[in-house]
Amino acid sequence: MIKMLPKRGYLLLITGFFIGLLVFAGLSRIYQGSQATFVGEKPESIELVFLYTSEKDSWIKAVKPLYEKWFYKRHGIKVNLVLYVTGTHESVDLILQGSVKPHVWSPASSIWIPFFEKKWKEMHGGETIVSEWYPLVLSPVVLVGWEDLVEKYNIKGYRDLYLLDRQGIDFKYGHPDPMLSNGGVIALLMEFCAALNKTPDRLTPNDLTSKEAIEFVKTIESHAVYYGKSTGFFGSWAADNGPEAISFFTVYENVVIENYPKAKAKWGQGIVAVYPKMGVVYSDHPLVILNASWVGVWERLAAIELLNFLLKPEIQEMAVEHGFRPVNPLVSLDGEVFGPEHGVLYKVPVLALKPPSGEVMETLFEVWVLVRNPGV
Template identity: 50%
Template sequence: MVMLLSRERGKIRLFPRRGYIFLLTGILIGFLTFSIISFIFSVSMEGGGVIGVPERIEFEFLYTSEKQSWIEEVTPKFEEWFKNKFDIEVKVRLIVQGTHETINSILGGQIKPAAWSPASSIWIPYLNEKWRNLGYDWTLVEEWTPLVITPTVIGCWKSFLEQYNISGFSNLIELAKKGVEFKYGHPDPQLSNGGTTAVVLEFTAAAGKTPDQLTIEDLTNETVKEAVRILESMAVNYGKSTGFFGKWAAENGPDAIHVFAVYENVIIDNSLTAFKKWNDSLVAVYPEEGVILNDHPFAILNAPWVNVWQRFAASQYLIYLLSPSSQELAQKHGFRPANPSVPLDRNIFNETNGVSLEINVPVLKPPSGEVLEAILTVWADVKNQGLQG
């Protein structure tokens, strides 16, 4: 099953009507809940103080690298806003990793964040299952809210795109089968959601199915595996995370890599720098097979290391990140707003920045959790064995 993005009365809808309503309802409920908490807290302070109110709150926010430029810009603004509103200092300690790496860090206890934002909500059930497998009898992530939206796309240097007319992963597989030499890459799927979605789309193209139709049998089918293996043989780099990978591609230029899988926002975030350095543009190709949307959920962990004040500050952080001003700032870093009241900025989502305002390909549903986990195993067999990752 696929869902098409559509234009309605001049507005772009990223979700079918039902999903749009669910998203809007979730955001409004979240805002209402946190606003009530904020009101009670503010009134209590005005009434003579609250017993045990700290002078300073500090919490860790573990998130993924493609959001780094936005989060680093907006977080100091939040800290100032929080101080002015509650007369309490707050410090958000930012920790950046790839999505799968964040899961490993939480499960291994190396990092104990109050709030977590992977690149996609498809990883939340995965984390919860792994958490319970460790022997815990409660769910680590019970609720979450999308922060921003970005599709996984094929990033091309314009010179390469014009030479080979790249249209999707099927096209790349055919080029590789014909013996066309090109340099390909994507983030490591065992560390990064961007890498995982890239490999999902490779198998989607090779099997001629949509991701939600993929089965374990498809992943082990030798014809399908060989098609993916041929494309993966062109890989010259597997990055630790999607944001870092895109930055590497932009810094090293069209001689280092011709085509790669990243998020749409990574193209926007690096397009100007890349053109100035190489006189060649980075362009997003929306695969004809379809795109997977990444919703970058924000979750406050239901963990013993998160105290009530950290939970409160993190909830205020969520409110701030979803505010129109923060969502507009996110667009400047290439993200599509998750807050449906914020219109898409045509000055950002345009061909000059290497992207499209409208996404005129199917929006694909993700694979099952079983298939998602199996892909991580199968990729180890079909990847370019000469590369680390």
């Protein structure tokens, strides 16, 4: 009788097999020949530069010393994990400009990988820079509001914000700058989806330039009071400044979880996630191993092992504590973290939306100047 692997077990097997191949490939580049001769002398220490986005910052900082200790025990090499934190779009620009030369890069979403690869190839004669990548954690992008306002106006999505304006009801809105942050791009994307009643994968560049869509999005953006540098920074700013400063904003679900207690304690009410009826776009926070001139064989091994480490069940459980949904199928959600007492729902009640095309992404950047609040 043939035994079938359970779905969760099968996913874990595939994940483990993939990581195993990467580790084997990394070791194969370092050890050559039947006598396992080192390529160069084994270093006593190395630096691994990690460029990532701010919403993961608390998790990654908690993981850093654990990884460094684990790697030394495993390989006998001291590794210093050097952390650079910024927004997704800005991280792309930093690498393209040569301002930061990371060995590993983690944008908020894998939709940025082909965009980055395309830009790099244009600047380097078709040379590729992305080696391997794999998702680390999941987090849907949600509309967020203060509890009293969401209940009072029965906010279910971005169209409700547009209707508030049409009814003459004032409110303050905000999201990260799309030119700097993935969260800002998704916020802008979902506003256009609400305007056109289309899912992201069905949008065309012409849709985004239509008079009706521009008017709809511009109306919502006219209420913007702040465009933050990145999603993580934006959520903290909103919780610090309260409902008088901002009414509704767009961030990742984990940002709601991390800032709900602070907002509740300071303002007497929490911030709550609104999952738009049309659906949500998930950010998968991939770890990308770069194939660049500054990435040596030892840095590559450390990068592969970082990916291996971040997918371990106990490290994924730490990610859950910081409000992320795990990609390792052996790790369950914590009901005390994912629940109304942290402003979110245990089970996402809407569909997961497919991402837009690269052409639509490019057009979003172009129309942003037409719809943004020029006074912010």
